[in-house]
Amino acid sequence: MAKSKKKSKQALVKKPTTPFVATPATTQSQSIFKSSPVYELLHYFEKAPDQWAARYIIVMSSIILKTAIGLGGFLGQGKPPMHGDFEAQRHWMELTIHLPVSEWYYFDLQYWGLDYPPLTAYHLYLLGKIGSFINPTWFALNSSRGIETNEVKFFMRFVSLLSELVLYVPAVLTLANMMGKRFNLNRMDQMIISVIIINQAHLALIDHGHFQFNSVMLGFFVYSLINLMRENYVLASIWFVSCINFKQMGLYYSTFIFVFILSQLKSFIHLIVIGLTVVLTSFVIVIPFLKDPKNLLQILIRVFPFNRGLFEDKVANFWCTANVVIKFREIIDASQLSKLALISTVGAIIPMNILLFFKCKKPQNVAPGLIYGFAGNALAFYLFSYQVHEKSILIPLLPSTLLILIKPELIDIVQWINNVGTFSLYPLLKKDGLILQYFVSNLLINWLIGPKLLFKNSGILWGLITKGSYLLMIVYHLLDWFLLPPARYPDLWVILNITISFGAFFVFWLWLNFKVYKL
Amino acid sequence: MSESVKRTRPKTAVDVTMPNVGERTYSLFNIWVVTLALKLLLVVSYHSTDFDVHRNWLAITKNLPVSKWYIENTSQWTLDYPPFFAYFEWVLAQFVPEVVKQDGCLALVEKGAYSLPTVYFQRLTVIVSEILLFVALQWYINSSDSQASKRRAYVAASSLALSPGLLVIDHIHFQYNGMMYGILVLAITCARLKRYLMCGFWFAVLLCFKHIYLYLAPAVFVFLLRAYCLNLEFDPKRKMVENLIYLVKWKNLSKLGALVVAIFAVAFGPFVYYGVMPQLLARLFPFSRGLTHAYWAPNIWAIYSFIDRLLIQVYQRVPLSQYPLQKIFKFDTSLLSNSKFINSSTRGLVGDIEFLILPTITPQLTFFLTLFYQIMALIPLFIQPNFRRFIGALTLCGYSSFLFGWHVHEKAILIVIFPISFLVCRDRRLLGPFNLLVSCAYISLFPLIFTPNEWLIKVTYTLLWYIIYYFNFRKVVRLPKDARESSYILDRVINTYILGLLPVLIVISLMDLLEGKFEILKKLEFLKLMIVSVYCGIGIISSWNGFNWLYFLHDDIWEDDSKESSN
DSSP: OHHHHHHHHHHHGGGGTTSSSOOGGGSSSSOGGGGSHHHHHGGGOGGGGGGHHHHHHHHHHHHHHHHHHHTTTOOTTOOOOTOOOHHHHHHHHHHHHHOGGTTTTTTTTTTTOOSOHHHHHHHHHOOOHHHHOOOGGGGGGTTTTTOOOOOHHHHHHHHHHHHHIIIHHHHHHHHHHHHHHHOOOOHHHHHHHHHHHTHHHHIIIIIIIIIIOOOOOHHHHHHHHHHHHTTTTTHHHHHHHHHHHOOGGGGHHHHHHHHHHHHOOOSHHHHHHHHHHHHHHHHHHGGTTTTHHHHHHHHHHHHHHHSSOOOOOSSHHHHHHHTTSOOOOHHOOOOHHHHHHHHHHHHHHHHHHHHHHHTSGGGGGHHHHHHHHHHHHHHHHHHHHHSBBBGGGHHHHHHHHHHHHHHHGGHHHHHHHHHHHHHHTTHHHHTTTHHHHHHHHHHHHHHHOOOHTTOOOOOOHHHHHHHHHHHHHHHHHHHHHHHHTTOOOOTTTHHHHHHHHHHHHHHHHHHHHHHHOOO | OOHHHHHOOBBBBSEEEEEEETTOHHHHHHHHOOOOHHHHHHGSSSHHHHHHHHHHHHHHHHSOOOOTTTTTOOOSOOOOOOHHHHHHHHHHTTTTTTHHHHHHTTTTOOOOOOOOHHHHHHHHHHHHHHHHOOOOOOOOHTTTTHHHHHHHHHHHHHHHTTOHHHHIIIIIIIIIHHHHHHHHHHHHHHHHHHHHHHHHHHHHHHHHOOOOGGGGHHHHHHIIIIIIIIIOOOOOTTHHHHHHHHHHHHHHHHOOOOOOOOHHHHHHHHHHHHTTTTHHHHHSOTTTTTOOOSOOOOHHHHHHHHHHHHHHHHHHSSSOOHHHHHHHHHHOOOHTHHHHHHOOOOOOOOOOOOOSOOOOOOOHHHHHHHHHHHHHHHHHHHOSSSSSHHHHHHHHHHHHHHHOOOOOOOGGGGGHHHHHHHHHTTTTGGGGHHHHHHHHHHHGGGGGOOOOHHHHHHHEEEEEHHHHHHHHHHHSSSSOOOGGGGGHHHHHHHHHHHHTHHHHHHHHHHHHGGGGGGGHHHHHHHHHHHHHHHHHHHHHHHHHHHHHHHHHHHHHHHHOOOOOOOO
């Protein structure tokens, strides 16, 4: 007895000297995921010596899941002459490896002209080089258009998975580890949360089913976030500039990162250093295009197509949903519309950013403030800005999902908004022929979390909102499955979908504002 | 009582009797749901011609009267499984929805013309029928007596439920092995619970589903005979004649006999009635196939063929080697100058010549070798008819049929993996042969799936399975009483050999990948298969040797728990 007491005393004395050594999982607070099936599956690797294995298991099982999703179709498969996003990405690989840099943004604009920023182009150039080494016919100039052999399909699927594994997955694991130490999450919870973040259905379906490289952009963003939390703003700016130079959609995060860094600055020199970093990084990225300044203008024209219209297809934002009642495009002309969109977006983000500017000055508010801020700002952009794609929902969804790293007990709300996000993508996925993949990946992630956590009691209001919207989604899927929409309104089901989604997104956005206010 | 058992039980790597572990329930349900998701996603993956085979069988059983089932031959995929499987297909055919019917699922045609609805339907039947395997494995876990043995059973059972072999063969390639092995697990569990009659019942049912399990029949036969029907304990008080009469437990024998006869009557009765038994038997046992399958299964004959190829090269390229080779093997040199023979890869059907330098192998020889090794395995079982010996004998029967059998498919390796998995937790020393077997066996299945899209799935899944179970088996196995017996050097050698599979895998994958670039690689198609078969073949033969060594020389592994606790 006495001996054990002595031992425990020693342990107590020792502890503060080694704050960064992860304490064994068993000594920390009980995991809230105890009831989840994912806990049952992973708990065999709970003990410290096995935890390395758990990491491999998480990564490998997500590879299997995403490859299996990739067995399905992609947008525009077998649909000449334009095909879809898959062909667009393949075509860009083809044109970047065959043409001089100066022609990249000019080449045959009618057939999938390049309209992503330079980093995407470099990324595709690299992958195209590798692909053409394996089989030159995959990316032969012009003659390879519309090629859809199993081999090229596999190559494209493989490199999108590889890009995710190189950037996004390590970023999420690092962030989970870092936040785990800060918010006293045990190792088990960190692993489970990583599983939940990495295997979210929307990103898996869009990147590996529909086919895009969003995970690269999101990976850059997560690294930027990690450095913001470590107060390394120079590195954070480099990552962030890379993020927006990979995909312009990354700009949804830009207002808040600006506000945040401004709130944290301690001296004017600091501001100049960061400003210089941003300018320098951007400069380095566009160096290959500098031969002729016209190129830069062309990039901007291609990347920001203001002549395209308020929204494309159907998207669950304010404009598209309100369009059911008010036909904006008939009342106001395009240039005024874009101004209106700009004003409403700015109006939507100002209150939150002012609040956060002051609240983030307190050190304990930094981490939650960052995540609420990014989620709220990006969602506001999605809801109110001009020319929004349905896929842009991935951008607010990532920081929203990261909320569970701060407060794991928010899992029901976080997973709910993720489900709504995936739901809002359903019409698109249906076009891709990914219905099976949609249902399976959605059910899998929700089942991994478990019904106990999904429907846990977070107050009557939230219970009503989540359960009500789940019910509406089920009704929608039943309608969509069994009934054809009336001939007069062929888009009726899609409109129903975006109305449900918009309602949920809007409620979530209000809640984020409220949370910021309460911070 | 339990106290004394605990004290004498050999130590395990982890103290499995910890109180917090004690309350755990071991359920396969979560594993089933996770793999269900994967299997559903795999519905749209590549499937082999076996898919059309089973589709054709659905059509045959649905459209034709029973008497015609084994005669019909519109398609080349004739019905060649025993009657219960045909009945099973008939049952499935009753559930075919209208949409799937219109898709051509039930059309009796030479080559199936079907699309996604048929694929969905048939894939779902595999997934649903596989539930039987999960139920059987769960029963195996639940029927373990102590918490520690439950945990061991859970590791073994989940390793089978998650088996990459089943994933690759059933859910990508397309077959119904999950259900069949479910029945085998039922038989094994009955044997463990000493319900011999039920064990006989399930095994007879299994035989009527798929006759490949005939290879395991000797072990089941000897086990049931010795444990259930014979009484070898001579009672000195009785007379000699009386003892001889009581040698056989007549009541048990007649019960078991009646049961087995009844099952076979249900299965084959209708066909006897219609007088189509000769055709049925000809379908079940086609001896017109070659020694090796199109892909060499990694067994003795793969090595034998490999040596033959090697000698041909030596004969043609090394000067002065022709005369001694000719003297030793006395082969027909004229065949070697015929390029047609040299280049054909399998030289499959009977009548063709499979080996140019080494002596030809006859079906009789393979049959004799298989039977010889099976009988060797049965002798210890006859002397010591307990559960562990039974499983050991099943494993060895599976091994000898796989290694020496005629026209063995690489898929048949599951017949070894299933029984041996129930044994490994028994003793640390069994881990070596087991690891060698599963790693080589699962890798040898890779050539079955040659489409690029499924490549990453099969590789990652197998690797993941191996990582999980390499460590989990090590955690739960019992250590031998005598610590000196654990041989680290042998373990190292085995692990090195297993790691050697990685370069093999990388080389053949690179050869696949760069095929479009270098024309020469297309010609080397057969070389890839040969590398896999030979490397895995050597591994599996070595694991067989290791297992034999333990089976025949280490009696302590095979004793019953009850005996142990009384010591």
